[in-house]
Amino acid sequence: MIIIAKSTVAAQHIAQVLDHQNPIKPVFVHDNRVALAGVKTLPETELQEVKSEIVEIITNHHSAIKSSRDFHPEDTIIKTPHSVIGGQHFTFMAGPDSIESPAHVEAMGKAVKAAGATVLRGGAFKPRTSPYSFQGNGEAGLKAHRAAADALEMDMVTEILDTRDVDLVDSYTDIFQVGTRNMQNFALLKALGKKQKPVVLKRGMSATIDDLLNAAEYIAAGGNDQIILMERGIRTYDNKYTRNTLDVSAIPVLQSLTHYPVVADASHAAGVSKFVAPLALAAVAAGAQGLMTEIHDDPAHAFVDGAQALTPDEFKLLADKIRQIREAIK
Amino acid sequence: MIIIAKSTVAAQHIAQVLDHQNPIKPVFVHDNRVALAGVKTLPETELQEVKSEIVEIITNHHSAIKSSRDFHPEDTIIKTPHSVIGGQHFTFMAGPDSIESPAHVEAMGKAVKAAGATVLRGGAFKPRTSPYSFQGNGEAGLKAHRAAADALEMDMVTEILDTRDVDLVDSYTDIFQVGTRNMQNFALLKALGKKQKPVVLKRGMSATIDDLLNAAEYIAAGGNDQIILMERGIRTYDNKYTRNTLDVSAIPVLQSLTHYPVVADASHAAGVSKFVAPLALAAVAAGAQGLMTEIHDDPAHAFVDGAQALTPDEFKLLADKIRQIREAIK
Amino acid sequence: MIIIAKSTVAAQHIAQVLDHQNPIKPVFVHDNRVALAGVKTLPETELQEVKSEIVEIITNHHSAIKSSRDFHPEDTIIKTPHSVIGGQHFTFMAGPDSIESPAHVEAMGKAVKAAGATVLRGGAFKPRTSPYSFQGNGEAGLKAHRAAADALEMDMVTEILDTRDVDLVDSYTDIFQVGTRNMQNFALLKALGKKQKPVVLKRGMSATIDDLLNAAEYIAAGGNDQIILMERGIRTYDNKYTRNTLDVSAIPVLQSLTHYPVVADASHAAGVSKFVAPLALAAVAAGAQGLMTEIHDDPAHAFVDGAQALTPDEFKLLADKIRQIREAIK
């Protein structure tokens, strides 16, 4: 249940009256409206004392407020040094899965920039299912990534796995990325909520739409409104031919519910390079405002996830088709 | 395990030698090759006697043979009086969910034909979750549907629920449709395998890709090779905002595995009209060779599933965008 | 929305007033109450004319009425020649997956009877994923099954796949079985609703609890109240080590919602014989009123699903433990 109070003072008073164990919080929303979050559904009788201070009571709404288009109708548009993300803009984010070497990330960056990418992706800290798999090159990777992004005049996006690394990663990157397995790592989300830097938040493997909005709300509640939501495939009963199932409907659904940009990662959804392009095109046709793609010039020897990497040439072809689809669905 | 025999005679001999309870069947595939289906994985020693009659042993292959592109590389193209389905062709199949009246189905048919549809869909036998929901108008519905299709020079496609109705429905329709809930109604599939008429086979709610290919194989094994596979959304853990989850990756995956046309039903996948268009566009961008859409001029009073119906105008707009996307991905 | 009318006459009048396309049906429930099924949710204003004839309006209820414990509080208890199923009774149903020969089914029956089974299971019509797999011995299987059941003074339960076979199977069996793949084969359910013989209805692979209750309602609506619901494992994202995921919670959930007996099939849930016993014990501890188990004296050479069959000795051990657990949870 969400209560909209007449004013900040009213909100504080209502919170005081209704509060018990749960610290009810006033959340400032557009047009001087103040929403009270964390209120349990209450019978009308318990609201008598504060009735005159209430503008509206909203039931049947997911608990994310700052993330909700109901309280923030216009699209959030995020500006980074080299990109504009959200609204009618389309952003290509591409690069190698992991940062392998300074030369390699720069070469990959050059290739994707030529195809239209403005954001250079790459992982220095890799969340691998097995502890015996390559865990990323750590700070050396961050350095190489930063250098390549600077040289190419691109934005850098990289994954953060640990609250203890937030400042370190912050000192290198333009955009943080929170991976699927950490979508509900609330300590990490809170830490990123205190930064003034965009965060790409990837949907968890079995996260509902509401779960994703609430995860975004953790970042927003801390004061950071620069959030980019990413659909990357969910876990379903069939994964024989693809690694995950791209939930393409999540794109228009999220766009109807939230003002944040919604982008797609077709590489992890497909898991196999030959299906990356059709899934990417599908995501764009469904309205995605950006695409993250993994590329590699020698997929067979990629340190991580080579099977799902496009070659630079395949990426270029895909980017051209995407621009045509954007034209078609205008 | 699939065994390819040197000849028909060889196949019959191998079947005789290896057969125990399972009636191993020779399946004729392209170029005079004969595949033996239903063979359990056997150690080499048990194959000694027939080794010289074997051309090839294929392991790690789903059990569908006639449906497999490995044995039939070129696309199957299906010709009906008014449509060409498969290959590079794109087919619009549209109409009301259920046949409500002769006038209504004709009006809906007229609208979708104007937008480019050549196949008029409509249900006379409706598979409803509850026995107390409207079950369709039965033979009266079939008659009205046929009359409208004839008047408009369109093809008719309608769902068949019961083996006892196969001849009845056959006497009216151009294309049979097998619904999600009957994808593994093997008695029905076998009955349709004996007809020489196209069958639209909808994927079951939790059918794997292999399950769908095997279901198609039931029809093909009976002698009917005119099969159209339809992705219509699968059941996943999240159905708050859409009725099902369109598995858009099924489209390119199926096209890589089978030669049958693969089409999509965005209406049932979305379940809500406002999400039908983005899902339809996504399916087309992913390579779907056709689209089935439900329309209604007065969705609020539709007999069945009004919430997911497009209006004729919305359908027209969608069809135009689809043609542009087809152009873009050529 | 379910409306409870004052009387049959009232129900008929209300149905007349509210009816449009949907044939609203009066459903007789306990204590002379008459429920109106198939009513769409209506605003109060549209009910003015019939308000005085309405006893109660129930919202937020699944659409199954005759299946609901709300309208039929006491347990349904089903009596067959050799078994009492439901309530505080526990029924062992066991036998081979498919009827292989007269001697074999009788030997298996003898073994399971010695362990406490009163119902002899076995398939003459087998729903196989591939058309090339063994499809069952048909009527010869039914005959052998009947003969064994008679010789051993047991009840016979066997699967029915096709509406055209209902009379044939009826002439042999004591209990019909509807398999997972046909749970929403509504034509078949309707046909069985006209028989006065118990039906074991297996839950579909991705059927919700409400789907299962509504499927049962198809049988009940036809006039056959002898329904046994069977949980047999659902399809989830992980099937590496078991064939399906036994949804053990479905057992107490169903028992809270419906009065029909709820039994479990641990064989198909496990898919591997070594996990059949722990799953069976779990189902019994959760309150299952019966258990169906597949056994075979030579699992490696079983015609169908040998991997999940218990040997007669394993079954005996399991049956003894089950009796102890029934004692423990009394």
Add this chain to the structure above:
Amino acid sequence: MIIIAKSTVAAQHIAQVLDHQNPIKPVFVHDNRVALAGVKTLPETELQEVKSEIVEIITNHHSAIKSSRDFHPEDTIIKTPHSVIGGQHFTFMAGPDSIESPAHVEAMGKAVKAAGATVLRGGAFKPRTSPYSFQGNGEAGLKAHRAAADALEMDMVTEILDTRDVDLVDSYTDIFQVGTRNMQNFALLKALGKKQKPVVLKRGMSATIDDLLNAAEYIAAGGNDQIILMERGIRTYDNKYTRNTLDVSAIPVLQSLTHYPVVADASHAAGVSKFVAPLALAAVAAGAQGLMTEIHDDPAHAFVDGAQALTPDEFKLLADKIRQIREAIK
């Protein structure tokens, strides 16, 4: 692919030869065997140079080695001040969902101890879907929890959410708990791998069995072998009547694959108190070596998850039945 080397020296040499980007690691397993983890599947030709140093090559094995029963056949038994966990022992872990006050946690502890619990559960850091929900009492909660455990001579188990809190929580608790949402928070798992204290690792909402074993391996690889695996319900397509779906088969499956104790949390699986007992009994009948249960003396006013809490009396009744089932399945 797992390679078993003849000796430590051999392992180091093989690692050197085969290593490229992936740091192949020798993992010491029982009986002086050394397994090489992180080896990609290689053709025989690439192994020529080190062939004589290899004892065995194991394919088709999940990548967890220290967690695997294949390399550590006997059960791991964990001893805490007041409990013995694993093997033939059964451990009751119970207490309030969150630590509400010193008096409350002590009262709850007293009640569960009387019923047989030796481990007192309770959360001071709560991972809540919404940032506006109660997030736990933090260090004050830890203190109260510790004091209650000491007063009652019980073990304390509490959840850890953040790598930065590991030392803090370590200074209070006897057993760490990693929650569902952090099962693949690899930074946290690595941090706990460096502690010499038991860790309860809850299965992720859509974690496969292999995912769970690999997550455990992160802890084990760091040197901490005191791991307790917990099944707590997975996310499936149906959550209308229960919060999650208890995957009861995970219990015997895990016990066949790993030597770690496997326990169950029926509270989160059910989500509704009336279904907690049948699920708990099912888990025990399936072989669970312990049970975690949430209790509250006033569920309607619990700070968190009151709907799924048992009252102390209900818990006592359940504990008695569990002891009888343990007797029955011996």
